[in-house]
Amino acid sequence: MNRREFSKNILGAVTSYTLFNSIFATSSFASAVSPITRHWAIELNEYCADLKKASVSPGEWQSLTEQLFQRIQLDEILQFIDFEKLTQGFSFPDIGVKTKPVFFPRLSGLPDKTVFVKKIFGVQKGRAIIPHGHTNMASAHLVLKGNMHLRHYEKVSQEDNRLIIKPAIDKMVKPGDSSSISDERNNIHWFIASSASAFTLDIIMLDLMGKNYDIQNLDIYEKENLGDGTMRVPILDVETALKKYGKEMHH
Numbered sequence: 001m002n003r004r005e006f007s008k009n010i011l012g013a014v015t016s017y018t019l020f021n022s023i024f025a026t027s028s029f030a031s032a033v034s035p036i037t038r039h040w041a042i043e044l045n046e047y048c049a050d051l052k053k054a055s056v057s058p059g060e061w062q063s064l065t066e067q068l069f070q071r072i073q074l075d076e077i078l079q080f081i082d083f084e085k086l087t088q089g090f091s092f093p094d095i096g097v098k099t100k101p102v103f104f105p106r107l108s109g110l111p112d113k114t115v116f117v118k119k120i121f122g123v124q125k126g127r128a129i130i131p132h133g134h135t136n137m138a139s140a141h142l143v144l145k146g147n148m149h150l151r152h153y154e155k156v157s158q159e160d161n162r163l164i165i166k167p168a169i170d171k172m173v174k175p176g177d178s179s180s181i182s183d184e185r186n187n188i189h190w191f192i193a194s195s196a197s198a199f200t201l202d203i204i205m206l207d208l209m210g211k212n213y214d215i216q217n218l219d220i221y222e223k224e225n226l227g228d229g230t231m232r233v234p235i236l237d238v239e240t241a242l243k244k245y246g247k248e249m250h251h
């Protein structure tokens with residue numbers, strides 16, 4: 001290609017880019033069809049890299065990641081992670097949840113090892129991702145299949161072997177719905193499957209601010225209301241917590 005043709009091509013590319021932007025700039029459709037904008041997986045990895053180096057706060061990361069989830073067609077995500085193959089012959093545990101690592105296809109611009117951990121979580125009806133809080137962690141959750149009862153609490157403070165928490169979210173969720181946790185917002189979560197089975201895609205960031213992450217399993221049924229909207233709940237070891245919360249016994 002000679003110089004003149006080269007300039008013409010560049011000009012053409014710039015023009016169509018501008019045209020494309022003027023047509024699709026306001027459309028949520030843009031990121032799904034655009035050959036120019038980044039793939040959502042690359043965008044997600046960038047948000048996570050930004051969180052890792054603290055150039056966005058955990059709360060901002062939650063908003064960005066959930067907005068991204070809401071912008072992408074659920075089918076596109078299911079295909080990208082090959083949900084069907086991932087869940088073929090999935091062996092659900094009788095109590096609690098089983099997780100499986102997710103692999104993204106190779107994509108130019110996406111590192112082989114993403115900044116985040118990615119997994120699917122699968123539960124059967126009446127089984128739970130037991131109530132727990134997190135320290136030095138952030139995660140985002142997209143319901144891929146089934147229905148779940150989702151509850152969130154704010155972590156207010158810790159005293160010895162108890163947490164002071166405050167209810168934040170209590171709702172039924174369905175495929176396409178998302179949620180997230182961090183030290184900044186909606187720290188504690190609890191999912192119970194209400195359909196035959198349910199799956200979430202989890203994007204997990206561990207050891208934020210260079211500190212080891214931690215998880216506190218909580219005995220919400222033993223809550224002590226403190227009269228100001230907060231409640232004091234005991235922290236449980238994982239075995240006791242799974243026995244009590246991993247499978248709904250009262251129905």
Ligand SMILES: [Fe+2]
Pocket residue numbers: 132134139181189
């Ligand atoms: Fe969690």
